[in-house]
Amino acid sequence: MDMKRLKRSVVCADNSFTTQSHSRAALRMLLFFAALMVLLALSMLLGPSGIGIPDLESPSGSAILSLRFSRLLMGMMTGAALSASGVVFQALLRNPLAEPYVLGVSGGAGLGATLTILAGTGVVASFSLPVVAFLSAVVTLMVVYGIASQGTSGQPSVYSLILSGVIVSSICSSIIMFLVSTASVEGMHNVIWWMLGSLQPVSAGQQLLSAALLFGALAGIWLLSPRLNALALGREMAHYQGLHADLVIVIGLLFATLLAAIAVSLSGMIGFVGLIVPHVMRAIFGPDHRKLVPLAALGGGVFLVVCDAVARTLLAPVEIPVGVVTALAGGPFFLIILQRRMKQAWIA
Amino acid sequence: MMQHDAMTFRNVSAGYKQRKVLNNVSFTVKEGEFVSLIGPNGCGKSTLLKTAAALLKPLSGKVELFGQDVQHIKPALRASLLGVVPQKIESPMAFTVDQIVMNGRISSMGRWGTPSPVDHDLVERSMIYTDVLDLRERFFTELSGGEQQRVALAMVLAQDPKIIMLDESISHLDINHRQEVLQILMNLNREKQMTILLVSHDLTLSAGISDRFLLMEAGTLVKAGTPVEVLEPEVLSRVYNCDLHVQQDPYTGYLQVTGAIDSLRHRQKLNRSVHVIAGGGSGIELYRRLLIEGYEVTTGVLNRLDSDAEAARALNIPAVLEQPFSPVGSEVIAQALKMVGDADAVILSQVPFGSGNLVNLTLAEAALNSGKPVFLADGITTRDYTEGKAAYEHAMQLAAQGARFWRTIPELLAMMMQIVYYGKTEN
Numbered sequence: 001m002d003m004k005r006l007k008r009s010v011v012c013a014d015n016s017f018t019t020q021s022h023s024r025a026a027l028r029m030l031l032f033f034a035a036l037m038v039l040l041a042l043s044m045l046l047g048p049s050g051i052g053i054p055d056l057e058s059p060s061g062s063a064i065l066s067l068r069f070s071r072l073l074m075g076m077m078t079g080a081a082l083s084a085s086g087v088v089f090q091a092l093l094r095n096p097l098a099e100p101y102v103l104g105v106s107g108g109a110g111l112g113a114t115l116t117i118l119a120g121t122g123v124v125a126s127f128s129l130p131v132v133a134f135l136s137a138v139v140t141l142m143v144v145y146g147i148a149s150q151g152t153s154g155q156p157s158v159y160s161l162i163l164s165g166v167i168v169s170s171i172c173s174s175i176i177m178f179l180v181s182t183a184s185v186e187g188m189h190n191v192i193w194w195m196l197g198s199l200q201p202v203s204a205g206q207q208l209l210s211a212a213l214l215f216g217a218l219a220g221i222w223l224l225s226p227r228l229n230a231l232a233l234g235r236e237m238a239h240y241q242g243l244h245a246d247l248v249i250v251i252g253l254l255f256a257t258l259l260a261a262i263a264v265s266l267s268g269m270i271g272f273v274g275l276i277v278p279h280v281m282r283a284i285f286g287p288d289h290r291k292l293v294p295l296a297a298l299g300g301g302v303f304l305v306v307c308d309a310v311a312r313t314l315l316a317p318v319e320i321p322v323g324v325v326t327a328l329a330g331g332p333f334f335l336i337i338l339q340r341r342m343k344q345a346w347i348a
Numbered sequence: 349m350m351q352h353d354a355m356t357f358r359n360v361s362a363g364y365k366q367r368k369v370l371n372n373v374s375f376t377v378k379e380g381e382f383v384s385l386i387g388p389n390g391c392g393k394s395t396l397l398k399t400a401a402a403l404l405k406p407l408s409g410k411v412e413l414f415g416q417d418v419q420h421i422k423p424a425l426r427a428s429l430l431g432v433v434p435q436k437i438e439s440p441m442a443f444t445v446d447q448i449v450m451n452g453r454i455s456s457m458g459r460w461g462t463p464s465p466v467d468h469d470l471v472e473r474s475m476i477y478t479d480v481l482d483l484r485e486r487f488f489t490e491l492s493g494g495e496q497q498r499v500a501l502a503m504v505l506a507q508d509p510k511i512i513m514l515d516e517s518i519s520h521l522d523i524n525h526r527q528e529v530l531q532i533l534m535n536l537n538r539e540k541q542m543t544i545l546l547v548s549h550d551l552t553l554s555a556g557i558s559d560r561f562l563l564m565e566a567g568t569l570v571k572a573g574t575p576v577e578v579l580e581p582e583v584l585s586r587v588y589n590c591d592l593h594v595q596q597d598p599y600t601g602y603l604q605v606t607g608a609i610d611s612l613r614h615r616q617k618l619n620r621s622v623h624v625i626a627g628g629g630s631g632i633e634l635y636r637r638l639l640i641e642g643y644e645v646t647t648g649v650l651n652r653l654d655s656d657a658e659a660a661r662a663l664n665i666p667a668v669l670e671q672p673f674s675p676v677g678s679e680v681i682a683q684a685l686k687m688v689g690d691a692d693a694v695i696l697s698q699v700p701f702g703s704g705n706l707v708n709l710t711l712a713e714a715a716l717n718s719g720k721p722v723f724l725a726d727g728i729t730t731r732d733y734t735e736g737k738a739a740y741e742h743a744m745q746l747a748a749q750g751a752r753f754w755r756t757i758p759e760l761l762a763m764m765m766q767i768v769y770y771g772k773t774e775n
Contacts, residue, residue: 094440226461229447230454233437239403240434241507242427242455287441290461 028284032295036302043075043309044068048316073207074199074266075308075322076301077214079273081263083300086274087281087292088221088256091228092249095161097334099274100137100260103165106271107172108140109133109264110195114176117194118187130210134261141257144168197270197323199308210262217255217262218297224252225289232287270304270323272330277303279333352414354379354511354543355400355430360409362399363567368407369395371567377560379414379510380541382534384554386578387564388588393547394435396564397513400545401432413511424455431509433517437500439488445499446484449475452506467506474505477532494521501529505536511543512536519549530557551605555579563587579603618642620768623684623691623715625708630697630725631656635663637757638695643764646687649676649708676707684708688715693768695760698725701732701739709742712751721767722751723760 045051047064055061082100089098089105100106112132147164180191193200201207227248230238238245263270277300278292285291307325314320355377363369369392377383385393398404400411402418411418413429421429431452439448452474453467463471475481478498483491488499497520504512512533518526534557536542548554554561554575561578563571565587571578584592584605595604621644624631631647632655638645648668650657660667668684670676688694694715699705712722724743732739747753752767754760 091441096440223459226454226457226459229443229461230451232441232443233439233448233451236398236403237434237437237451238454239423240401240427240430240432240504241451242424244423282441286447287443288447 025285032284032299036298039302039306040072043072043305046309046313048313067201070201071199071308072305074201075305077207077210078199078263078267078270079277079300079302079304080218080297081214081259081266081300082270082273083277083281083303084218084221084293084297085256085259085263086300087278087289087296088224088228088252088259089274090278091232091289092252092256093161094232094234096279097162097275099272099278100256100263101169101269101271101274102162102334103141104144104167104169104172105137105141105165105257105260106264106269107169108143109137109261110269111140111172111175112136112261113194113265113268114179114191117191118179118183127205127209129206130213130262130265133265134258137257137261137264138254140168140172141253194268196321197268197326198319198321199267199304202266206266210266213258214262217258218293220255221252221259222290222293224248224255225293228252228289228293229287232289268323271327272334273300273304273326276326276330276333351378351380353377353412354381354414355545356412356415357396357400358410358412360399360406360411362395362404362406362409364404369567370399370406372409373564373567373569374409375562375569375572377511377543377545379543380537381559382537382544382557383546383560383562384558385545385547385562385564386549386551386554387570391564392567393564394515395567397432397515397545397547400513401430402426427455427507427509429509430511430513431504431507433497433500433504433512433514435515435517436493436520437496437503442487442489444484445475445480445486445488445491446471448488448499449480449484449503449506452503455507470508471502471506474502477505478502479528494525497521498525498529501532509542511545513545513547515547516549518546526553533557551579551584552603555603555605575603579605618769620644620692621646621690622693622695622764622768623647623688623711624695624697625699625711626656626697627651627654627699627705627708629655629659630699632659634695634697634757634760635659635665637761639663639665641761641764643768646691648684648687649680649705649711651704675704681707681710684711685714688720689718691715691720693721693723693764695754696722696724696743698727698731701728701734703734706734706739706742709739709746712746713742713749716746716749716751722746723754723763724751726753726755 042051044065045053047054054064056065086099089100089103090096110133112135113129116129116132144161144164147168148161176191176195180188183191227238227243230241230243231245231248235245235249238248260274278296281292281296281299285295304322304326307329308322311320311322311325353376357373357375360373361368361371373396385396387393395404399406400418402411402421405419413421413426418426449471450463450467453463453471454461457463457467472481475484478501480495480498480502483495483499488496491499497517500517518529521529530553533544533546537544546554546558558575561571561573561575562569563578563583570587571583579594581592581594584594593606595606596602618641622638624634624638624645624647626634626647627650635645635647646666647656647660649670650660650667651672652669653672657667657669666687668680668687670680688711694712696712712724715722724746728743729737729740752763754763
């Protein structure tokens, strides 16, 4: 190594350099939070008749505001769950297109949820909904992964995973359709509305339970996040660096599936949030999962709230299902990533 | 200083579900040794590394790192004992070089993955060591293969392990950085007593830097010892299933392993032609070797049904042919004489002589008369089936006129190179 190069390197390693990039990152973070706040506020104020503060004096005005607020909470929870779930799936499967919807995990959770919804209503149903959704999602993930890794010794390829996810997902939705077509009119209405994806507030009990599970799962994933960085280089490398790699993968996948199940049981089938938000966050803040996990959760929540505001107001008084809005935004995004993936390495 | 056993394989068999790859492998690597693991593709080198790093559990036997069973060492402790640089690392996401190298500290950092000053120091030092500090802000994915490999090495160095295993990690590097990385490894080995196990396909390069070689073949350890002990042409040629030579550089003492391909690669057209008098299959190998050496070859007179005639046709060698079971006609002889006239030399193969082909010796005589070198295969008397040993008599006359005898093909080729190519006629 010649001295000249060495010297230049040391100058490069000077603290001033890192400080500069740190302050830039801090500024970016500040702008991001400001934008989130503005977006949330706008969503609260946006109604069928444009932006305005509802008359808090009148009972209808305060009712509207409280309804919007509970939808905002629903959106925050669902979006955060979907987005964080996408981050974990993408890291552990080392696959840029992985997210609960595409992998069929949402579909599996949906099937479980449909069965619960049709089986009965009331307190037991609303509490068992997330649990059953979680269990059926876990089974679905195992089936999808099993099909995709058939014949390969290592990790399944990007495409085989997506392919088997799509297939299993469509099988799940066929079964849901079958169940719906044989159900009573009321059951059919419930399931279809839920399936289209909407942020209509669920019962307070279910909200509380979901919130508790959500915070637990998010905290768990955040604890895993430094290890997710190492696992991005593959299971083998993570093992060499002294991680219980297989254990981290299993725990991570379980948490991610739980998050997807929470989202599905709260708001139905909402696609592509788990795909778009992690990629955008990675493009802005880099792939370091210690930052990415909380930022993606926040960003995902706000994204879904904004989508919901659009869904409520675009064709007011008719309300579009929020799943339609996210899918319309997410579909083209998915294609862009797919195309970039073919052209170059996975950057963003 | 007493040398500890850094890594010990005790009768280890290992592999995958259906396929056993390693078969009863035993060896010991001492602390501070630089060992090269060699062997043909698919002989189990990578499986051996995976077993050593506890990624694969042995089917039977035991792997020990510094006396402890590697299966029972906690992962974080294992990472501080043993680092592995794989053939290639792939980052699916746009991590910076900084972040990648920091992964080396992952098992020593706290629950929240916050690096301590020690972690920062180790990361920076290993980046300086591997000359990647300049790249620290760059995205790993946009680096060249060689740069990525040095970053991978930096990451493993940041682990600060006592043993480093490299799985053909240097074969992607250009010559400059290969030397540099080897220099780094040698420094680590000498200054820090780091134990190095290098999987290598460059036997010559490894011979120059290793204390010891481990030679594997089909899942077993064939030989272990110093480079001189292991790099034996016979053993290597058998294990690699090709012709390999080992030479010692007279000045440096380094061993050099070369294959047949090395000598082929430098061949060019010699612009010399030789006429070969053959028959009965005695010409086949001669034709082949002469063509490989770069000579233009002609041959004749041959019997049309002779296997040498077949060979000449297959190798696209111009040949003068005669009907089977008939004496050589004068017209055919005239054609052959013209070929000899165009040739720079004439070679007589180990062809048996009878009355039918005795006339071929006149071709050699004609060549001698026009001042061209002639090479006669030795031991004509044993192949002479003519009456009164006429062929032997004739050959002796030719020898008296300046024809040379040859015994083996390499000897012949060496003489040809001297006399026909370089034009040296002194003997």
